[in-house]
Amino acid sequence: MQAFSDRLADAIRRCGNPVLVGLDPRFAQLPDPLRADVAAEDLAGQARAYQQFCHGVIDAVAEHVPAVKPQAAFFEELGPAGMEALGQVIKYAAERGLLVILDGKRNDIGSTATAYARGYLGSGGQSPWGADALTVNPYLGDDSLAPFVEVATERGAGLFVLTKTSNPGGGMFQDLEADAKPLYRHVAAQVEALAKETVGHCGYGAVGAVAGATYPEQLAELRAAMPHAWLLVPGFGAQGGAAADVAAAFDEQGYGAIVNNSRGIIFAHSREPYRDRFKADQWREAVAAATREMIAALREATPAGRLA
Amino acid sequence: MQAFSDRLADAIRRCGNPVLVGLDPRFAQLPDPLRADVAAEDLAGQARAYQQFCHGVIDAVAEHVPAVKPQAAFFEELGPAGMEALGQVIKYAAERGLLVILDGKRNDIGSTATAYARGYLGSGGQSPWGADALTVNPYLGDDSLAPFVEVATERGAGLFVLTKTSNPGGGMFQDLEADAKPLYRHVAAQVEALAKETVGHCGYGAVGAVAGATYPEQLAELRAAMPHAWLLVPGFGAQGGAAADVAAAFDEQGYGAIVNNSRGIIFAHSREPYRDRFKADQWREAVAAATREMIAALREATPAGRLA
Numbered sequence: 001m002q003a004f005s006d007r008l009a010d011a012i013r014r015c016g017n018p019v020l021v022g023l024d025p026r027f028a029q030l031p032d033p034l035r036a037d038v039a040a041e042d043l044a045g046q047a048r049a050y051q052q053f054c055h056g057v058i059d060a061v062a063e064h065v066p067a068v069k070p071q072a073a074f075f076e077e078l079g080p081a082g083m084e085a086l087g088q089v090i091k092y093a094a095e096r097g098l099l100v101i102l103d104g105k106r107n108d109i110g111s112t113a114t115a116y117a118r119g120y121l122g123s124g125g126q127s128p129w130g131a132d133a134l135t136v137n138p139y140l141g142d143d144s145l146a147p148f149v150e151v152a153t154e155r156g157a158g159l160f161v162l163t164k165t166s167n168p169g170g171g172m173f174q175d176l177e178a179d180a181k182p183l184y185r186h187v188a189a190q191v192e193a194l195a196k197e198t199v200g201h202c203g204y205g206a207v208g209a210v211a212g213a214t215y216p217e218q219l220a221e222l223r224a225a226m227p228h229a230w231l232l233v234p235g236f237g238a239q240g241g242a243a244a245d246v247a248a249a250f251d252e253q254g255y256g257a258i259v260n261n262s263r264g265i266i267f268a269h270s271r272e273p274y275r276d277r278f279k280a281d282q283w284r285e286a287v288a289a290a291t292r293e294m295i296a297a298l299r300e301a302t303p304a305g306r307l308a
Numbered sequence: 309m310q311a312f313s314d315r316l317a318d319a320i321r322r323c324g325n326p327v328l329v330g331l332d333p334r335f336a337q338l339p340d341p342l343r344a345d346v347a348a349e350d351l352a353g354q355a356r357a358y359q360q361f362c363h364g365v366i367d368a369v370a371e372h373v374p375a376v377k378p379q380a381a382f383f384e385e386l387g388p389a390g391m392e393a394l395g396q397v398i399k400y401a402a403e404r405g406l407l408v409i410l411d412g413k414r415n416d417i418g419s420t421a422t423a424y425a426r427g428y429l430g431s432g433g434q435s436p437w438g439a440d441a442l443t444v445n446p447y448l449g450d451d452s453l454a455p456f457v458e459v460a461t462e463r464g465a466g467l468f469v470l471t472k473t474s475n476p477g478g479g480m481f482q483d484l485e486a487d488a489k490p491l492y493r494h495v496a497a498q499v500e501a502l503a504k505e506t507v508g509h510c511g512y513g514a515v516g517a518v519a520g521a522t523y524p525e526q527l528a529e530l531r532a533a534m535p536h537a538w539l540l541v542p543g544f545g546a547q548g549g550a551a552a553d554v555a556a557a558f559d560e561q562g563y564g565a566i567v568n569n570s571r572g573i574i575f576a577h578s579r580e581p582y583r584d585r586f587k588a589d590q591w592r593e594a595v596a597a598a599t600r601e602m603i604a605a606l607r608e609a610t611p612a613g614r615l616a
Contacts, residue, residue, distance in 0.1 A: 026419070043436055073420045077427035079436025083391040105416055107445065109475035111334070112381045119385035128351055128387025137415065139447040139470055143477030162447055167417035169451030173494060176486035183491065186481060 001124065001156030004099075004133055008158070008230065009202035009255060011066030011099055016308040017295040018254070020101065020232065021061050022262025023070040023089065025050040029267050031283035047081035050074070054089040057266050058096050060287040064295065067099035067132075069232075069260055090130050094123055101232065101258075102131035105162060107144050114147040121148070122155035133158035135210060135232070138187045145194065145207075152206050153198055158230070159207045161194075163187045164222060166212025166235030184218070188225045195228035204230050204256065211249065213241025213259065220248035223256065231257040237264030237294075243301035254306040259298060265290045309432065309464030312407075312441055316466070316538060317510035317563060319374030319407055324616040325603040326562070328409065328540065329369050330570025331378040331397065333358040337575050339591035355389035358382070362397040365574050366404050368595040372603065375407035375440075377540075377568055398438050402431050409540065409566075410439035413470060415452050422455040429456070430463035441466035443518060443540070446495045453502065453515075460514050461506055466538070467515045469502075471495045472530060474520025474543030492526070496533045503536035512538050512564065519557065521549025521567065528556035531564065539565040545572030545602075551609035558611040567606060573598045 001007075012018050027035065027046050034053050038045040058068065070093075075086035093100045100123070106116045120129045136148055138161050148159050164174055164184040174184040188209060195205030208230030211222045223231065231249045235241040236259050249257035268274040268290035269283035278286045299305040320326050335343065335354050338361050346353040366376065378401075383394035401408045408431070414424045428437045444456055446469050456467050472482055472492040482492040496517060503513030516538030519530045531539065539557045543549040544567050557565035576582040576598035577591035586594045607613040 024420070026423075071416075071420060071423075073414075073416055073423040073427070077423040077436070079427065080388065080392045080395045082427075082436075084388045087388045103416075105445070106381075106413070108379075108381055108411075108413055109473065109478075112332070112379060115334075115379075115381040115385040119381070119387065119390075128385070128390075137413070137445050137447050139445050139481060140473050140475060141477030141480035141482070143475055165417065165448050167448060167451055169449030170417075172449035172498070173447060173491060174449070176484075176491060176494060178484035178486045178491070183481060183484060183486070186484060190480070 003156055003200035004152065004158030004206050005200035005204040005230065006202050007132070007156070008066065008099060008258070009204065012255060012307060015064060015066045017065065017298060018258045018304050018307070019065040019291065019294055019298065020258040020260040021057065021065055021068045021265050021291065022103070022260045023054045023057060023068055023266065024262040025053050025074050029270065031269050032280045043078045044081040047078045047085040050078070050082065051085040051088050055092050056284050057287050058093050058098065060284040061291050062096035062098055064288070064291050067101055067258060068093050069101045069103050071262070072102060072104040087129060094130060099132045100130070101133040101135070101160065102129065103135045105135050105137050107137040107140050109140055109144050110147070113144050114151065117148045117151035121151050121157035126155045131157070133160060135160045135162065137162050138190065142190060145190070149194055149198065149207060157206070160210050160230070160232040161187065161191050161207060163191060163209040164211045164215055164218050166214045166239055166241070170212065185225060188222055191229050192226040195226060199228050202255065204228055208232055210234065213246045214239055216245040216248060219246065223249055232260065233257055234260045237261045243297040247302040250303040252303060254303040261294055265294065311464055311508035312460065312466030312514050313508035313512040313538065314510050315440070315464070316374065316407060316566070317512065320563060320615060323372060323374045325373065325606060326566045326612050326615070327373040327599065327602055327606065328566040328568040329365065329373055329376045329573050329599065330411070330568050331362050331365060331376055331574065332570040333361050333382050337578065339577050340588045351386045352389040355386045355393040358386070358390065359393040359396050363400050364592050365595050366401050366406065368592040369599050370404040370406055372596070372599050375409055375566060376401050377409045377411050379570070380410060380412040395437060402438060407440045408438070409441040409443070409468065410437065411443045413443050413445050415445040415448050417448055417452050418455070421452050422459065425456045425459035429459050429465035431465070434463045439465070441468060443468045443470065445470050446498065450498060453498070457502055457506065457515060465514070468518050468538070468540040469495065469499045469515060471499060471517040472519045472523055472526050474522045474547055474549070478520065493533060496530055499537050500534040503534060507536050510563065512536055516540055518542065521554045522547055524553040524556060527554065531557055540568065541565055542568045545569045551605040555610040560611060562611040562614040569602055573602065
């Protein structure tokens with residue numbers, strides 16, 4: 001299979017935007033029609049509602065964006081029934097032509113890391129879960145990342161390593177200064193080394209970094225520190241990041257970054273201006289409208305405008 | 309429900325040892341009778357074999373040790389069928405009276421961390437997975453740990469935060485020096501603060517730390533730095549740690565630490581002296597014998613001897 005980095009670049013070129021739609025189903029926030037008749041203790045029923053909801057979101061965005069990012073935690077919260085739904089959602093997104101970046105923030109050591117990598121990485125029947133890429137955590141060091149990189153390169157899959165996260169407390173350890181630079185820059189150096197080793201035709205490698213939109217200055221610093229790494233930028237929308245804040249994550253051609261929005265898109269039915277504009281059963285239309293709004297905002301305020 | 313820390317102390321007292329049996333099923337290493345007639349591509353069949361194997365191990369150790377530690381990665385590697393088996397294994401271990409520490413090394417931010425916590429933490433029907441405790445990763449900072457601590461204290465569950473891991477590359481980031489101490493000591497300080505806030509009758513809190521047996525000096529340092537934190541010590545056996553190496557993890561009464569052994573116990577059927585002593589269908593007896601051997605070694609060389 002073609003390298004993940006090149007498949008991502010192709011998908012961004014085809015769509016003309018770098019929007020990543022986060023699939024974060026939360027039962028209390030699902031559109032009313034999907035929650036009707038599902039009891040709070042009915043986990044299998046909730047899992048079916050999650051699947052129906054995510055399939056609806058996928059239908060609404062599949063023609064417009066390059067990729068989706070299911071958040072494993074919300075499916076895991078429902079037990080085995082939730083995991084079954086997660087598998088179906090990944091499969092459906094792939095069938096609709098979307099790249100799937102599973103947000104699982106996994107890691108472990110040695111053969112245990114290999115087990116995670118083999119389980120999650122690889123689309124087209126190469127792995128049981130079938131994700132194109134997975135988010136991973138760097139705390140365990142380089143030998144914990146190596147098995148993921150190995151499996152990813154074998155299967156044309158990708159990785160995004162947590163580097164500078166978008167939450168307020170992210171700095172507690174990530175900003176600690178060692179050898180005259182913060183921990184996140186040490187992680188970035190390792191990510192860049194792995195990205196360079198796995199670089200594709202597009203100039204980016206199989207290994208990228210998660211770098212939050214809520215820290216615009218660090219985003220520019222990290223773009224410069226990791227010239228071969230795709231940046232996955234969370235924190236846009238609900239967490240406060242705006243289009244101008246993410247501009248520095250892109251290269252001059254508008255590549256090099258994908259910008260995630262979860263709640264601002266998938267729960268558009270419950271926020272202004274879409275809440276008034278669409279009826280309860282038109283939540284898919286609200287998702288599509290919010291996606292168009294985000295695409296336009298990124299085109300206006302970032303180098304992603306050069307993609308169109 | 310009674311606090312996890314006190315339930316763990318009670319279980320250790322009752323068994324007279326601090327052995328934690330790691331449930332790391334790897335298909336190629338299962339006893340021959342369990343692998344017969346299961347094809348490499350038959351994930352559902354492998355998941356059934358994992359469940360049968362883990363139930364057998366649980367039967368062999370339930371009367372002798374306080375707790376088991378299923379490794380989520382090996383179940384996840386098999387897709388949704390594997391997760392179904394994981395749920396059954398946790399349930400069966402709890403029915404047999406064992407505490408279950410799920411090794412998932414999860415973490416995320418905000419409501420996503422809450423979803424992981426709600427999904428995994430809490431036995432006796434309090435959560436769909438039903439684990440008594442979960443391993444978590446500290447890279448995302450204090451606000452990522454807070455939702456886990458909140459759910460854990462509500463439900464009498466526990467956490468073990470990765471602090472100093474047992475792998476050779478663990479030092480790449482964990483040993484970086486910031487403000488005159490390594491990163492793992494910064495993590496340890498946060499763990500101790502959370503442990504102290506949640507301290508039970510036994511003197512230890514709901515939040516503990518993972519600290520590898522492969523670094524005996526750091527184990528002593530971490531025991532002193534976290535007087536209220538249970539230490540989960542991996543790396544014993546296959547990874548090279550010996551009983552004398554883990555002695556420093558205990559307090560003077562023999563509490564304060566649980567020592568994990570996965571491969572050395574569960575795959576005892578394939579190593580000396582058990583390979584020659586037991587037939588292929590006697591793998592449960594090999595598991596029981598290896599468990600007794602480890603209990604004896606810890607009694608001989610560590611303060612755990614005072615428990616008996």
